[in-house]
Amino acid sequence: MSELFPDGDEARTLARLHERLARAADRDALLDVGYRLVDSPVGPLLLAATEAGLVRVAFDGEVREDEVLQELAEQVGARVLAAPRRLDRAAAELEEYFAGRRRRFDVALDLRLARGFRRAVVEHLADIGYGRTASYSEVASLAGSPRAVRAVGTACALNPLPVVLPCHRVVRADGSLGQYAGGPERKRALLDLEQH
Amino acid sequence: MAPFEQVVARHGATVLRVCRAVVGPVDAEDAWSETFLAALRAYPELDEGANTEAWLVTIAHRKAIDLYRAGTRRAVPTDEVPEHGVLDRDPTAHDPVYAALRTLPDKQRLAVAYHHLGGLSHREVAQILGGTEAAARRASADGVKNLRTRLEAS
Numbered sequence: 001m002s003e004l005f006p007d008g009d010e011a012r013t014l015a016r017l018h019e020r021l022a023r024a025a026d027r028d029a030l031l032d033v034g035y036r037l038v039d040s041p042v043g044p045l046l047l048a049a050t051e052a053g054l055v056r057v058a059f060d061g062e063v064r065e066d067e068v069l070q071e072l073a074e075q076v077g078a079r080v081l082a083a084p085r086r087l088d089r090a091a092a093e094l095e096e097y098f099a100g101r102r103r104r105f106d107v108a109l110d111l112r113l114a115r116g117f118r119r120a121v122v123e124h125l126a127d128i129g130y131g132r133t134a135s136y137s138e139v140a141s142l143a144g145s146p147r148a149v150r151a152v153g154t155a156c157a158l159n160p161l162p163v164v165l166p167c168h169r170v171v172r173a174d175g176s177l178g179q180y181a182g183g184p185e186r187k188r189a190l191l192d193l194e195q196h
Numbered sequence: 197m198a199p200f201e202q203v204v205a206r207h208g209a210t211v212l213r214v215c216r217a218v219v220g221p222v223d224a225e226d227a228w229s230e231t232f233l234a235a236l237r238a239y240p241e242l243d244e245g246a247n248t249e250a251w252l253v254t255i256a257h258r259k260a261i262d263l264y265r266a267g268t269r270r271a272v273p274t275d276e277v278p279e280h281g282v283l284d285r286d287p288t289a290h291d292p293v294y295a296a297l298r299t300l301p302d303k304q305r306l307a308v309a310y311h312h313l314g315g316l317s318h319r320e321v322a323q324i325l326g327g328t329e330a331a332a333r334r335a336s337a338d339g340v341k342n343l344r345t346r347l348e349a350s
Contacts, residue, residue: 009287014208017225021204021232030236033199066202073199078240080199
């Protein structure tokens with residue numbers, strides 16, 4: 001029955017129907033997570049948001065897109081859909097940041113993916129000003145546990161909102177770069193960007 | 197549980213074909229949209245082991261009935277496809293197979309659509325349409341036979 005499977009303009013029709021579905025889902029508040037991909041000077045970024053705010057930023061290559069979506073489905077809710085409009089604000093702010101026109105982010109954040117001490121750490125990352133750096137032990141003090149230096153390293157590595165919550169500004173006490181979930185090249189690129 | 201995006205990516209095309217065969221080119225996109233919106237709503241309650249495609253086709257069947265009842269609008273002759281609002285050509289609108297399919301008696305049309313386009317087993321088709329598995333198998337076979345006759349005659 002192969003003649004029952006014409007392809008024609010099907011891909012475009014399905015893309016349009018998907019867009020219509022995302023709009024209706026947003027209108028009816030049915031989405032646990034909406035996401036979109038954006039380009040950036042440090043490569044494509046996946047942005048995901050709940051009703052409450054931006055919940056995840058992931059570097060392409062850090063983890064695969066389908067793995068990020070699977071994690072979101074398990075940790076937030078399975079109603080995950082590409083819904084670009086929900087990310088308009090976050091995408092615009094990131095574009096300004098990468099163009100050197102924005103020094104801090106105002107978009108609403110949903111920190112549910114960082115719990116306990118990890119949350120205390122990522123909440124204090126924004127205290128490190130644009131263009132500056134802090135050591136892991138300084139961040140440990142900011143988060144209220146001066147001796148939890150290693151735990152700060154883990155919290156930064158698992159930061160659900162890199163770039164927006166600037167874990168790239170956390171470096172080793174001797175001034176060397178240290179680790180970065182997106183790889184040391186991206187960390188260097190972000191720190192360089194903030195020097196201009 | 198898989199992210200819903202994956203459900204749309206995997207089954208979107210199949211559900212569109214089923215909708216086109218069952219409600220025709222005019223209402224197919226509304227039927228698809230309502231099917232996936234209802235599926236999104238109910239998705240968290242879907243059993244992990246469930247056959248997602250059969251679940252979607254079942255919802256599409258209900259939405260098709262709703263559209264049919266709501267309207268006065270019914271599967272229209274293929275030369276009355278409106279151009280307004282439709283950005284992409286519906287490849288089935290002027291397809292002789294789909295045109296012949298839409299002239300079949302309801303039960304045969306639905307059995308062919310759900311089995312051959314939706315990929316459902318005859319048992320799953322029977323669950324949607326009522327009746328026995330054997331009756332669903334027969335309706336599908338009769339449908340294909342009639343389809344052949346009509347295509348050869350045209």
